[in-house]
Amino acid sequence: MKDVDQSIPDSSLSRVPEVGFAPIGSPAERRLAELWESAPGWRGWLSTIDHKTIGMRYLVTAFIFLLMGGVEALIMRLQLARPDQTLLTPEQYSQLFTMHGVTMIFLYSLPILSGFSNYLWPLMLGSRDMAFPRLNALSYWIFLFAGIFLYASFPLGEAPNAGWFNYVPFSGQDYNTGPNIDVYALGMVLLGISTTVGSINFIVTLFRMRAPGMSIDRVPILVWGTLTASVANIFAIPSVSLAFFLLWMDRQLGTHFFDVLNGGKPLLWQHLFWMFGHPWVYAVVLPAMGIVSDALPTFCRRPLVGYSAVALATMATMLLGFGVWIHHMFATGLPTLALSFFSAASMVISIPSAVAVFAWLATIWLGRPVFNTPFLFFAGFVILFVIGGLSGVMTAAVPLDLQLNETYFIVAHLHYVLLGINVFPVVGGIYYWFPKFFGRMMNETLGKWSFWVMFIGFNLGFFPMHLAGLLGMPRRIYTYAPHMGWTTVNMLTSVGSFVFAAGILIFLVNILVSLKRGVPATSNPWDAPTLEWAVPSPPPAYNFAVIPFVASRHPLWEERLDESAGRSSLDQGYLLMEGRETIGTTPLDAKPDIILKMPEDSYTPFFLGLFSALVFVGLLLHWRDFTVLMALTCSLSLTVWMWPRKALVQRVPDNKHDKETVHG
Amino acid sequence: MAEAIQIAKALPVGSDGKRAGGWWGVLALIVTEGSLFGYLLFTYFYLASQSEQHWPPEGLPMLVMPGVNTVILLASSAFVWACERCIQRSLLRWSLVSMALAVTLGIGFVVIQLNEWSKLTYDMTSNLYGSLYFTITGFHMLHVIVGLVILMVLLLWIALGYFDHRRYAAVTIGGLYWHFVDVVWLFVFTTLYLSPYLY
Secondary structure, three states, X not given: OHHHHHHOOOOOOEEOOOEEEOOOOOHHHHHHHHHHOOOOHHHHHHHOOOHHHHHHHHHHHHHHHXXXXXXXXXXXXXXXXXXXXXXXXXXXXXXXXXXXXXXXXXXXXXXXXXXXXXXXXXXXHOOOOOOOHHHHHHHHHHHXXXXXXXXXXXXXXXXXXXXXXXXXXXXXXXXXXXXXXXXXXXXXXXXXXXXXXXXXXXXXXXXXXXXXXOOHHHOOHHHHHHHHHHHHHHHHHHHHHHHHHHHHHHHHOOOOOOOHHHOOOHHHHHHHHHHHHHHHHHHOOHHHHHHHHHHHHHHHOOOOOOHHHHHHHHHHHHHHHOOOHHHHOHHHOOOHHHHHHHHHHHHHOHHHHHHHHHHHXXXXXXXXXXXXXXXXXXXHHHHHHHHHHHHHHHHHOHHHHHHHOOEHHHHHHHHHHHHHHHHHHHHHHHHHHHHHHHOEOOOHHHHHHHHHHHHHHHHHHHHHHHHHHXXXXXXXXXXXXXXXXXXXXXXXXXXXXXXXXXXHHHHHHHHHHHHHHOOEOOOOOOXXXXXXXXXXXXXXXXXXXXXXXXXXXXXXXXXXXXXXXXXXXXXXXXXXXXXXXXXXXXXXXXXXEEEEEOOOOOOHHHXXXXXXXXXXXXXXXXXXXXXXXXXXXXHHHHHHHHOOOOOOOOOOXXXXXXXXXXXX | OOOOOOOOOOEEEOOOHHHOHHHHHHHHHHHHHHHHHHHHHHHHHHHHHHOOOOOOOOOOOOOHHHHHHHHHHHHHHHHHHHHHHHHHOOOHHHHHHXXXXXXXXXXXXXXXXXXXXXXXOOOOOOOHHHHHHHHHHHHHHHHHHHHHHHHHHHHHHHHOOOOOOOOXXXXXXXXXXXXXXXXXXXXXXXXXXXXXXXX
16 A cells, blocks of 8 residues: 555645746636635625735724824824913823823834735745735734724723833722723733734744745845744733733732732833833834835835845844843833943944944945935935934933933934834835735825925924923923923924824825826836736735746846846746645745645634634623633634645545555 | 756645644744743742742642642653654554543643642732742643643544544644643743742
8 A cells, every 4th residue: 555655646645836827817817816816795805814905904904093093192292282281181191192102002013014014925925825814814803803902991081091011000900990901901912912923924924935946035124024023023922911911910810910018019010011012112113124125225226235234133133122121121220230231232232223224325325216205205214213223322321311211302212213113114115015005106296295294294293302301301291381491392393293194194195096096007117126016016816826936036137137147937937726725935945845725715713803802801891701601612713713624635635545554 | 056946846735744834833832832931930030039028938839749740741742742653654543542641641630730729728819929829820721721622622633534644734733732831831840849949
């Protein structure tokens, strides 16, 4: 029997993948479209696992959260525009600044980048989907439900109110008796599940789903950025999930982790929170820096200067990022020796950051820049990154930090960093990939207007915050007296924030106008070098009609760059069309390793996401039986999900012999 | 160079052992779960080192039953490993027996651990140590229960004849998770039961 097995290989278990052509309209291409397209109507809407749909949902949902967080900020700026205003009560102000932080940091900044990466990764890597398409859908649904969960108590006036880093003992049961903090704590654990499974998906996708020949030194920098962020996430997220869970247990089950009277330590919260928090800061900026590293060179008409240096700097930043969390705690009375180490480590981060900055500058300097909208956003980003980075180095110095801690200087720094390194690349990235997403170009005139209004508004709004901080204005105060000398800077900041909001509005108008009336885009309107521009705009459901063979870092610029001897093959490649299939490759060299069977559309991710969210609803409302029931339905959904399928060759195919060889 | 891709090579199809996506996914899951236990144990050592109380407040933990229980858990891991080896050699009946033994031993661990809990004079609200002890062992217990459910589902699938030497990735992947749960217990055991003897 063994001999038979070897001489006649079972084609359902092993085969030579067919190589061929599948131009648009050919029978092969039509068959692929049939295999990969989702069902029309609500069925397809609920069950789709197409990474492009999920990526777009991430982008839209996260952008809505950006607008919500933005409106919260504008209300606060109205309150702070002049001294002694009474627009908001102190409690309302506390809830607004907390929800503003929670929204921007957790519901906008990483999810929007996950949106880009979800949409773009398989297209950049030459694959037909992510490694775990259903997990991808689950990650989105849980993100959406967690976002709703975190906002559930907002209309009741009981939103989280202890700031986004939620220090104990103020967030403990003694000082904060309402549901506010419980909503925050449970919502964050729920959101953590989404981020974790999403990160695992990115990691496995990078190592397994690249087109043959796309060795690890040929992937775009966005991929490096998201990979680094994802690896950091799977190490860091458990810390914050645990912290919030322990806090919830302290509040509801009577444990003593943060309970000062019974030996608990408030500083434990700060350690757990910032061990997560600082890597998270890099998780929300490194993929955005990756966007710039990939898109900026297109507009400089040359490859990025120092690809390897930038890739290494990306990872070095994150590695160092795990060793700097104490710089959020300089004023907590820790030993001077510890402060010195963490201060030094924080300053060292400026080295890899500078490597990236100089790489971008050199790319602009050595290239022939095309000054259109995406370029402006990316160049603007470099300026804001330098300003935000400088104020970061300043606050990394312990004595200066002791002076500036908890003042508006810190607020200025973190907004320069987060808006500068996240929002500007994100908006620039949308201008850049909009033609790929929707097959239409965005309006250039409106685009330039949106950039200049945003850029001027941003600097007008946030630069004076540095001064407010130096003048001693503490953060998170709901109003101030007229004689404090903070009136002018606050008025400037408020005006600037509304100008910035107007810029965002122009951008939104541009999106709506361009969706309807934009000039139709070709597959590669910017003449860009990477694989996502090799497929039609918008991309078909199967992404690549044939899986390409990649021979260089810039497959679409090979003729003029002549980087390597070989040429990538984009029209001819693996057909793989016996069901949903794509190629799995080896982690470093990207040699073909396995034919992967990809799952069909499925409702399971939606229901598993829903039931998981309901578990947390049950915990919040102390419905014990309901919680247990929902946990059981979760495990049931998971069992259905994992059930080995013949179609995916997860179990043995039924054929001929073999049954009787069992006892050999 | 990398251009020399062997295009005409036969490739396995579907979930083939450690080439399957699931194997990689569970490895990543183990990294993040391992970090979770890392942070739990950090919490323990941080609070223990900062505590002004006598530590552990109720005196040193007894080692006999937890020690026996540790051996039981490790033995169950060995049977999961044996189960996979049997499938590789198409000894399906033996693999079934082996997995059933692994599940039984796992259940034994849970029963003994619950019994250990019931003997304690404190609970998670009594004092800081109680909070730590029950949270850490509780987290681990939860993982053991999830792992047991996985093993039982695998047992069912093996009984249904889903796997043989050609395709059995689910057993490899589920087994990996169970080995992780068992290895983590060694760290929990060392922290909660052995480390108090050092100071």
